[in-house]
Amino acid sequence: MAGVVGVSGSLAGRVAVITGGGRGIGRALALGMAEAGATVVVSSRTGEQLEQVVSEIAARGGQGRAVVADAADEAQARLPVRAAVERFGRVDVLVNNAGGSAPGNHDPFSGDAEAFAATLRLNLESAFWTSQEALPVMRTHGFGRIVNIGSGASKRAAASVGYTAAKHGLVGLTRQLAVSAAAHGITVNCLCPGWTNTSLVDFERLGRAKGVSAAQARADAEAESAQRRVLEPDELVPMAVLLASEAGGGITGQVISVDGGYRL
Structure with a gap:
């Protein structure tokens, strides 16, 4: 990830919250934003993974904090944003990366309706909860960047019914929040990976x-x-940092793919 700042812009002095930050794409984004100068709060359900990420950030001269939280539970989903505000006084960047398919039968003919609902909670509702927690703080400071992590399934039928519906819904959430928040110096975008090595x-x-x-x-x-x-998770970092930076201020309401040309 060398050269992230030169390519994408600086996050010096910013505080970033990254959900699902213990592994894979979330880990890569946490390390990349820390390298770009941000103080990073990472959350997931697995404390051991989070502490490893925080240790890696510290080893590179950055500052990070781990918050164990289940993004599919509303009260817990709000915790990392609250922790950032309590510890650092602000949250400038929110990356809604937590996601995946909930356990269960996802067959639309014979499947478990709860599996569908749980997948929507994990991928879509969780992003709303964290955003709703962060937006008033961003508005107070006149600056905010929300980056929702979508999928190839945000643009086409590519997965289970629940996952595809949730990731399509994330696009709608992105666009409407972008309109609602634009007057306050806040941008909202959706960054979509394709097949990624996680x-x-x-x-x-x-x-x-x-x-x-x-x-x-x-x-x-x-x-x-x-x-x-x-693709490798690190390949999403430059675009994510750009969207989170001052340099990305003119980009909002967009659905941007870093996916090697998935299903063109």
């Missing part, structure tokens, strides 16, 4: 579900992008 992308499991090998499952995923590859 622990949530398990090609062994995907292969079993399709009746093929893990290697074939990966090859099938690679074939869905113009670049014929699975």
Whole structure:
């Protein structure tokens, strides 16, 4: 991630909250924003992973804080924003990265309705809860950046019904919040990865579900992008930092993909 500041802009003096920040894309964004100068508050359900991220930030000369919270629970979802305000007096950047598919049967014909509802809570409602907590503080300071982490399923049918509905809903939330918050110096954007090399992308499991090998499952995923590859989490960092910075102030209400040309 060397050169993030030069490419994307500085976050010096800013306080950033990143949900789902213990691993994968969230971890990469936390480290990248810390490198760009931000004080970073990371949250997830797994304290050990969060402490590792905070240790990595400190080893690079940055400042971070871990907040254990379940993004699918409204009271807990608001905790990292509150912690940032209590400890640092402000929150300038909010990255709504927590997401995934809730356990259960997602078949629209015979599936579990609670699995659908839980997936909406985790991916869509959680982003509203944290944003609602952060927006008044951002308004007070006349500056704010919200970056919602979408998916290839934010633009097309690409996953379970619940996940695709939630990620499409995140686009609507992004656009409406952008309109509502624009007069207060706040921008809201949706950053969409495609196939990305994280622990949530398990090609062994995907292969079993399709009746093929893990290697074939990966090859099938690679074939869905113009670049014929699975991206690394670090590749989302420069765009995320740009959207979070002063330099990104003219970008709002946008759905931006960093996905290697997924399903063009």
